[in-house]
Amino acid sequence: xxxxxxxxxxxxxxxxxxxxxxxLLARDLSGSDVVAGLPQAVLVIGSAVAALGMSxxxxxxxxxxxxxAGLAVAxxxxxxxxxxxxxxxxxxxxxxxxxxxxxxxxxxxxxxxAPEGSRARAMATVLxxxxxxxxxxxxxxxxxxxxxxxxxxxxxNGAYVVAALCFAVAACLLLRLPARPPxxxxxxxxAAPGGTAVRGLVVxxxxxxxxxxVMNMAPVHLHHLGVGLGAIxxxxxxHIAGMFAPSPLSGWLADRWGPAPTTxxxxxxxxxxxxxxxxxxxxxxxxxxxxVLLGVGWNLGxxxxxxxxxxxxxxxxxxxxxxxxxxxxxxxxxxxxxxSGAVMSGGGYGLLAAAGAAxxxxxxxxxxxxxxxxxxxxxxxxxxxxxxxxxxxxxARW
Numbered sequence: 001x002x003x004x005x006x007x008x009x010x011x012x013x014x015x016x017x018x019x020x021x022x023x024l025l026a027r028d029l030s031g032s033d034v035v036a037g038l039p040q041a042v043l044v045i046g047s048a049v050a051a052l053g054m055s056x057x058x059x060x061x062x063x064x065x066x067x068x069a070g071l072a073v074a075x076x077x078x079x080x081x082x083x084x085x086x087x088x089x090x091x092x093x094x095x096x097x098x099x100x101x102x103x104x105x106x107x108x109x110x111x112x113x114a115p116e117g118s119r120a121r122a123m124a125t126v127l128x129x130x131x132x133x134x135x136x137x138x139x140x141x142x143x144x145x146x147x148x149x150x151x152x153x154x155x156x157n158g159a160y161v162v163a164a165l166c167f168a169v170a171a172c173l174l175l176r177l178p179a180r181p182p183x184x185x186x187x188x189x190x191a192a193p194g195g196t197a198v199r200g201l202v203v204x205x206x207x208x209x210x211x212x213x214v215m216n217m218a219p220v221h222l223h224h225l226g227v228g229l230g231a232i233x234x235x236x237x238x239h240i241a242g243m244f245a246p247s248p249l250s251g252w253l254a255d256r257w258g259p260a261p262t263t264x265x266x267x268x269x270x271x272x273x274x275x276x277x278x279x280x281x282x283x284x285x286x287x288x289x290x291x292v293l294l295g296v297g298w299n300l301g302x303x304x305x306x307x308x309x310x311x312x313x314x315x316x317x318x319x320x321x322x323x324x325x326x327x328x329x330x331x332x333x334x335x336x337x338x339x340s341g342a343v344m345s346g347g348g349y350g351l352l353a354a355a356g357a358a359x360x361x362x363x364x365x366x367x368x369x370x371x372x373x374x375x376x377x378x379x380x381x382x383x384x385x386x387x388x389x390x391x392x393x394x395x396a397r398w
Contacts, residue, residue, distance in 0.1 A: 001110070001125075003173050003174065003176070003177060004106060004109055004110060004126060004129070005125075005126070005129040006129075006170070006173060007067070007071075007106065007170040007173055007174055008103065008106050008126050008127075008129040008130045008133070009129050009130070009132050009133040010133060010166040010167070010169055010170040010173075011071065011099060011102060011103035011106070011130065011133065011166070011167065011170050012103060012129070012130035012131065012132065012133030012134035012137065012244070013133030013134065013136050013137045013140075013162075013163075013166050014074070014078075014099060014133075014137070014162070014163035014164075014166035014167050014170075015099060015100050015103050015133075015134065015137070015163075016133070016134040016135070016136075016137030016138055016236070016237075016240050017137035017138065017140055017141070017144065017159045017162055017163055018078065018081075018093075018096055018099075018137075018159055018160055018163040019040070019043070019100075019137075020137065020138040020141055020159070020219065020232075020233060020236045021141065021144070021156045021159035021160070022039035022040065022043065022089070022093055023036045023037065023039060023040065023216065023217070023219050023220055024036075024156055024219055024220070024223070024229075024232075025039075025081075025089060025154065025156040025157070026038060026039050026086065026089060026090075027220055027223075028154065028156065029085065029086045029089060029154075030086055032341075033217070033220055033341050033344060033345050034341040034342055034345050035086070035341065036217070036220050036341055037216055037217060037337055037338060037339070037340045037341025037342070037344075038090060038337075038338065038341070039089060039090065039093045040212060040216045040333075040337035040338075040340075041334045041335070041337035041338035042090050042093045042094045042097070042334075043093050043094070043096060043097045043100065043337070044097065044100075044208075044212065044329070044330040044331075044333040044334040044337060045094065045097065045330060045334045046077075046093065046094040046095060046096065046097025046098060046100075046101075047097035047098070047100045047101040047104070047326060047329075047330045048097075048101075048326055048327040048329070048330025048331060048334070049097075049330075050070050050073065050097055050098035050101040050102075051101040051104075051105060051322075051323045051325075051326030051327060051330070052323045052324075052326075052327060053069075053070075054066040054067065054069065054070050054098075054101060054102065054105060054323070055105075055319040055320055055322055055323030055324075056319075056323070057069055058319040059319050059320070062178075063105075063109045063112075064174045064175070064177040064178075065174070065175070066105075067102045067105065067106060067109070067174055068102075068171040068172075068174035068175050069098075069171075070098040070099060070101055070102035070105075071098070071099055071102050071167045071168075071170050071171035071174070072167075072168075072171045073095050073098035073099070074095060074096050074097075074098045074099025074100075074102070074163075074167045075099075075164050075167040075168045075171065076095055077091075077092040077093065077094065077095025077096035077097075077098065077099070078092060078096060078099075078160040078161075078163045078164035078167060079092070079160070079164055080092030080095060081093065081096070081157065081160040082153060082157050082160060082161070084153055084154055084157065092160070096160075096163070097330075099163075099167050101326055103130060104326060105322060105323075105326065106126050106130075107123040107126045107127055107306065108123065108306070108310070108318065108319075108322045109126070110122045110123055110125050110126040111123045111310070112318075117255055118255055119255075119307060119310070120250070120251040120252075120254035120255045120259075120303050120304075120306075120307045121248070121251035121252060121255055122251075123247075123251060123303060123306060123307075124247035124248050124250060124251030124252075124303060125247075125248075127244050127247035127299070127302075127303075128244065128245070128247050128248060130244050131240070131241060131243075131244035131245045131247070133166075134240040134241075134243070134244055135237045135238075135240050135241045135244075135245075136237075137237070137240070138232075138233040138234070138236035138237045138240065139233050139234065139237050140159070140162065140233075141156075141159065141229055141230070141232070141233040142229060142230050142233065143158075144156070144158040144159040144161070144162055145158055145159075145229070146158065147161060147162070148161065196308055196309075196311055197308070197309055197321060199308055199366055199369060200259075200305050200306070200307075200308030200309030200310075200311075200325065201305075201309065201324065201325060201328040202305075202328075202366045203259075203263050203266075203301055203304060203305035203308060203363060203366050203367070204301070204302065204305035204306065204309065204325050204328050204329050205328040205329055205331070205332040206301075206332065206359060206360075206362050206363045206366065207266060207270065207297070207298055207301030207302060207305060207329075207363060208298070208302075208329040208330075208332060208333045208336075209332040209333055209335070209336045209359055210270045210274060210294075210297075210298075210336075210356045210359050210360050210363070211243075211270070211294055211295070211297075211298040211333075212333040212336045212337050212340075213333075213336035213337070213339070213340050213352065213355065213356050213359070214273075214274050214277060214291075214294055214340075214352065214353050214356040215239060215291060215294060216336070216337050216340040216341075217340045217341060217344045217349060217352060218235070218236075218239075218287070218291055218349075219232050219235075219236060220341075220344075221281070221344065221349040222235060222284060222287070225282065225284055227284050231284075235284075235287075235288045235291060238288060238291070238292050238295075239288075239291040239292055239294065239295045240295060241292070241295065242291070242292040242293065242294065242295025242296045242298075242299070243295035243296075243298050243299055244295075244299060245299075246296050246299045246300070247299060247303065250262065250299050250300045250302075250303040250304070251303055253265070253300070253303075253304075254303050254304050254307045255307075259304040259305070259307040259308045259311075260304075260308075260367050261367070262300055262303070262304035263300075263301060263304040263305065263308075263363065263364075263366060263367035264363075264364050264367035264368070265300055266297050266298075266299075266300035266301035266304060266363060266367075267297070267301070267360050267361065267362075267363030267364035267365075267366075267367060268297075268360075268364060269293060269296055269297035269300060270294065270297035270298070270301065270356070270357075270360035270363060271297075271357045271360035271361055271363075271364070272293060272297075273290050273291070273293035273294040273296075273297055274290075274294065274353045274354070274356035274357035274360055275353070275354070275357045276289070276290035276293065277290035277291065277294070277349075277350075277353035277356075278350045278351075278353035278354040278357065279350070281348065281349045281350040281353065290353075297360070301363060305325070306325065309321055309322070309325045310322065340352055343355065
């Protein structure tokens with residue numbers, strides 16, 4: 001767990017720093033707001049594909065090797081970005097997505113050994129560690145820009161130098177753990193009903209769509225309003241803090257109330273945040289508050305949706321569902337990321353945020369469907385299963 005915390009911290013830093021730089025770098029290289037939205041779209045596609053690969057590797061080689069492989073690919077992607085042109089940025093960002101997938105899949109590693117009724121809180125422990133690095137990342141935009149210029153490359157490329165280093169160190173830390181696959185024994189509780197998993201996929205997909213769609217173009221919009229690079233980094237950091245810092249509360253709510261009510265709360269917060277962003281699009285201070293609330297709603301939806309997705313599922317089946325959960329998030333966010341630049345270019349940032357509020361209403365609808373179908377009862381703690389065979393090390397839980 002100590003290794004997992006450090007890896008999450010480093011991965012969160014690399015993830016957020018590279019993500020904050022991508023839209024601004026694409027805007028500088030192309031001179032177009034429409035193109036500025038493409039890196040996020042490419043990123044989530046890369047994350048989705050990598051999540052499936054890492055899920056398969058987890059079943060065969062265990063989580064440490066699978067997550068390390070994703071981080072190694074992301075290291076290479078960070079270096080490809082340093083080519084300094086738009087093609088290199090998009091290609092490298094595609095590979096960079098594997099690092100994002102590794103960071104996000106880390107939450108399930110913490111939940112592996114937890115009883116069914118406390119898995120949400122276990123996931124929250126890793127998300128808290130990710131918060132530290134993710135909040136620090138965007139605040140390094142200015143020194144990273146200076147680093148890039150000192151190395152004779154476009155300034156914002158320095159963010160990818162730092163990201164490559166963080167991803168590489170995190171991968172090496174994971175490779176120090178024993179290379180043992182997980183203990184794949186039948187779970188006497190049985191798998192959750194298929195409908196629960198589908199609702200989990202829907203919640204994860206819609207939650208990520210709203211967050212990515214509204215947030216993707218926020219740095220560019222703030223730049224148009226005359227906000228400086230340092231202030232933009234601060235706003236992104238506060239948004240990311242909202243994405244991860246509430247994790248303990250979200251985990252407690254999902255375990256205490258059940259994922260369906262928590263999902264309804266997530267949809268309400270997302271809708272409120274998006275509407276606030278729409279009506280205060282030209283007021284940077286209030287817009288920053290709206291973006292923080294957007295992160296909080298995303299966190300609630302992530303924890304609740306992840307709990308629905310893997311509720312009652314045997315250990316052998318979890319990696320497959322987890323991978324498809326990341327794919328669902330990636331596919332919808334990829335479309336939202338690609339469309340966000342065009343929507344803002346055609347109708348302004350206010351229209352983009354209003355569209356996000358409309359999608360957030362669908363999250364509430366998904367929560368209602370989960371509630372009336374009895375999804376809460378599907379995730380109540382069951383009698384503890386028989387202890388798994390030990391490999392002589394706590395790493396066997398991976």
